Amino acid sequence: DVKVTQSSRYLVKRTGEKVFLECVQDMDHENMFWYRQDPGLGLRLIYFSYDVKMKEKGDIPEGYSVSREKKERFSLILESASTNQTSMYLCASRISGNNEQFFGPGTRLTVL
Amino acid sequence: GEDVEQSLFLSVREGDSSVINCTYTDSSSTYLYWYKQEPGAGLQLLTYIFSNMDMKQDQRLTVLLNKKDKHLSLRIADTQTGDSAIYFCAESSNYQLIWGAGTKLIIKP
Numbered sequence: 001d002v003k004v005t006q007s008s009r010y011l012v013k014r015t016g017e018k019v020f021l022e023c024v025q026d027m028d029h030e031n032m033f034w035y036r037q038d039p040g041l042g043l044r045l046i047y048f049s050y051d052v053k054m055k056e057k058g059d060i061p062e063g064y065s066v067s068r069e070k071k072e073r074f075s076l077i078l079e080s081a082s083t084n085q086t087s088m089y090l091c092a093s094r095i096s097g098n099n100e101q102f103f104g105p106g107t108r109l110t111v112l
Numbered sequence: 113g114e115d116v117e118q119s120l121f122l123s124v125r126e127g128d129s130s131v132i133n134c135t136y137t138d139s140s141s142t143y144l145y146w147y148k149q150e151p152g153a154g155l156q157l158l159t160y161i162f163s164n165m166d167m168k169q170d171q172r173l174t175v176l177l178n179k180k181d182k183h184l185s186l187r188i189a190d191t192q193t194g195d196s197a198i199y200f201c202a203e204s205s206n207y208q209l210i211w212g213a214g215t216k217l218i219i220k221p
Contacts, residue, residue, distance in 0.1 A: 099207065101157075105153055
């Protein structure tokens with residue numbers, strides 16, 4: 001079974017802090033994704049990565065950056081957290097060329 | 113751009129059938145997906161249908177695709193309390209997934 005893990009289930013940070021969200025997958029998938037999920041808005045793509053050291057902006061990249069130094073790990077970085085970044089963050093991975101995505105359990109981030 | 117729409121809530125009685133509807137805009141989508149998100153969890157693929165199919169059945173789940181109207185539905189027969197979740201419809205577009213907002217299925221006893 002594909003396993004996608006995220007470093008924290010719940011996180012509380014203060015405005016202005018730098019926040020790292022980590023995602024690890026164990027199935028050698030090339031592609032990885034970061035989404036945020038907000039009620040009534042569904043999933044919105046923040047960034048994705050086709051392969052190591054490659055990254056592409058999604059629909060809402062402002063205020064975020066990403067890092068993919070190793071194939072299994074995709075990090076989402078909030079350089080200076082703001083209250084409007086309070087959300088559920090979901091990481092996903094997939095085999096290149098395949099549409100099915102496998103999701104982690106999510107990190108619920110609260111920025112005070 | 114591409115868009116996927118679905119109702120935000122559906123309430124059904126335990127034992128009844130649930131029908132969750134979705135409309136999409138990209139007629140070139142090759143696959144359409146239903147994902148399920150249980151409370152406090154990530155999303156899991158529930159089922160999918162290839163665009164040249166009209167129907168797909170898998171135990172209690174039936175997916176119907178009307179390509180002309182760009183309408184996708186998920187029917188859950190004999191709805192149980194364990195079916196309580198958010199159901200997301202997604203269409204494939206340029207190897208990305210375009211997501212609906214999710215339909216929260218509420219089961220009444």
